[in-house]
Amino acid sequence: MHDAVVIALGSPVLVGIYDESGRLVEAIKSDKMGSDALSEIFEDLLSRYSFRHLMYANGPGSFMGIKVTYLFLKTLSIVKKIPLLAIDGFFFNENHPIKAYGKLYFVKNSNTISTTPLEQPVLKGFELPTVINVENFNTDNAPDYGIDAL
Numbered sequence: 001m002h003d004a005v006v007i008a009l010g011s012p013v014l015v016g017i018y019d020e021s022g023r024l025v026e027a028i029k030s031d032k033m034g035s036d037a038l039s040e041i042f043e044d045l046l047s048r049y050s051f052r053h054l055m056y057a058n059g060p061g062s063f064m065g066i067k068v069t070y071l072f073l074k075t076l077s078i079v080k081k082i083p084l085l086a087i088d089g090f091f092f093n094e095n096h097p098i099k100a101y102g103k104l105y106f107v108k109n110s111n112t113i114s115t116t117p118l119e120q121p122v123l124k125g126f127e128l129p130t131v132i133n134v135e136n137f138n139t140d141n142a143p144d145y146g147i148d149a150l
Contacts, residue, residue, distance in 0.1 A: 001050050002018060003132070004018075004042075004051050004054050005056065008068065009066065009089045012029050013034050013038065014028070016132075022132045024131070038072045038073075039072070051082050053083050053134055054073050055085045057126070060106040060145060086141040089106075092128070096122060099123070105118045106146045113144070113146055115146065
């Protein structure tokens with residue numbers, strides 16, 4: 001049994017497959033839109049792996065990316081009876097700012113996520129960790145958009 005981690009807060013879409021000890025055994029990167037990439041990626045993965053958990057970055061980031069990822073994984077979770085877990089996107093970019101819109105960026109201080117105007121933010125792309133601990137992920141898997149829809 002394996003765990004799948006999905007990061008689709010923007011481009012590219014990243015999917016990592018982790019073994020029972022939490023080590024990354026396969027990484028997939030797609031520059032396609034999440035709505036196209038996820039179905040293609042999981043069609044292949046479900047033919048090769050059985051999953052203990054589905055996990056994803058539930059925000060903040062692209063509203064559409066978060067929505068599509070949540071709906072896709074929630075449906076897969078229900079149909080296949082695989083628990084869906086979540087963690088915020090800052091886990092995957094070493095707590096660097098995440099683009100919101102304009103000159104606003106999502107920032108995380110302690111456990112509080114806010115939007116802040118930044119002139120020259122130090123940005124870091126999202127990365128799949130080489131090792132994960134499922135206990136870091138939450139059963140509260142609802143999307144966290146960070147701000148109200150515009």
